[in-house]
Amino acid sequence: MVESTPTGRAGDGRVPLSGALREPGPVSVAALRSMPQREVTVTFECRTSGLRRHHFSGPLLLEVLQAAGPRFDAGERKDRLRFLVSVLGRDGHRAVLSWGEIDPEFGNTAALLAVRMDRRDLDEEGPHLVVPGDRCGGRHISRVAEIKVCADDPLWP
Ligand SMILES: Nc1nc2c(c(=O)[nH]1)N[C@H]1C(S)=C(S)[C@@H](COP(=O)(O)O)O[C@H]1N2
Numbered sequence: 001m002v003e004s005t006p007t008g009r010a011g012d013g014r015v016p017l018s019g020a021l022r023e024p025g026p027v028s029v030a031a032l033r034s035m036p037q038r039e040v041t042v043t044f045e046c047r048t049s050g051l052r053r054h055h056f057s058g059p060l061l062l063e064v065l066q067a068a069g070p071r072f073d074a075g076e077r078k079d080r081l082r083f084l085v086s087v088l089g090r091d092g093h094r095a096v097l098s099w100g101e102i103d104p105e106f107g108n109t110a111a112l113l114a115v116r117m118d119r120r121d122l123d124e125e126g127p128h129l130v131v132p133g134d135r136c137g138g139r140h141i142s143r144v145a146e147i148k149v150c151a152d153d154p155l156w157p
């Protein structure tokens with residue numbers, strides 16, 4: 001079944017990557033699965049549904065974004081700190097991460113774009129953002145529809 005999204009795109013599991021990238025474009029779940037896979041079991045406390053536990057596997061969000069060529073000076077650590085990553089779910093739920101948060105030289109959070117959840121492939125519904133270590137499940141965004149990378153100062157252009 002094809003599902004419509006807030007961005008008007010069909011739900012074929014492909015995720016558009018856009019923004020401050022040298023090679024923007026949609027990334028398929030198959031492409032995500034061809035990258036080095038990480039596995040993680042996460043436990044989080046949801047305000048409404050209580051204690052949740054899931055097993056995920058997929059590539060690091062950082063590696064997916066690096067492959068799309070973020071427009072920063074790779075040799076200059078501080079330059080990456082200007083970048084934000086906005087992840088949108090098909091239902092309109094959105095969370096924003098900073099590049100510094102997922103960069104190994106800084107926060108080193110091993111955020112995944114999971115292609116498998118609890119032994120279930122996510123090809124049709126689309127990948128999930130997984131942020132290990134979060135106490136609340138709010139940033140485990142299911143059915144990711146779009147990822148945007150934003151540089152510089154998005155609040156006061
Ligand atoms: N797309 C999307 N993903 C989402 C949410 C949402 O509203 N939309 N809610 C989050 C919250 S608050 C929680 S606690 C977890 C719950 O996931 P689960 O029911 O699969 O354990 O999903 C997260 N992922």
Ligand SMILES: [Mo]
Pocket residue numbers: 045046047048049136137138
């Ligand atoms: Mo939640």
